[in-house]
Amino acid sequence: MSETQTVGDPCRICGQKVVEVSRETLQEILRNRPALKSISPREVRRRRPSYLLCPQCDAYALGIEMEHGYPFRDEHGETHTIGEYDLFN
Numbered sequence: 189m190s191e192t193q194t195v196g197d198p199c200r201i202c203g204q205k206v207v208e209v210s211r212e213t214l215q216e217i218l219r220n221r222p223a224l225k226s227i228s229p230r231e232v233r234r235r236r237p238s239y240l241l242c243p244q245c246d247a248y249a250l251g252i253e254m255e256h257g258y259p260f261r262d263e264h265g266e267t268h269t270i271g272e273y274d275l276f277n
Contacts (some may be wrong), residue, residue: 196263199242207260222249
């Protein structure tokens with residue numbers, strides 16, 4: 189995701205609305221060494237307060253196979269986890 193995108197914009201890969209994770213959450217996600225698809229390694233290295241991820245392209249990184257996934261914020265400012273988020277909304 190580039191700097192010009194904002195929460196709720198379409199993913200450039202699949203068109204799903206992107207969501208926002210905090211820097212702390214991204215650091216937790218990275219401990220699992222996921223293959224992130226919607227954000228470049230260069231963007232991950234930037235020190236930002238938050239990052240944009242695609243909940244469809246990066247569902248595994250967001251914890252779809254976990255009992256409790258990682259929190260993220262949608263375009264309405266609501267906090268969700270991937271297990272409760274409607275990918276088809």
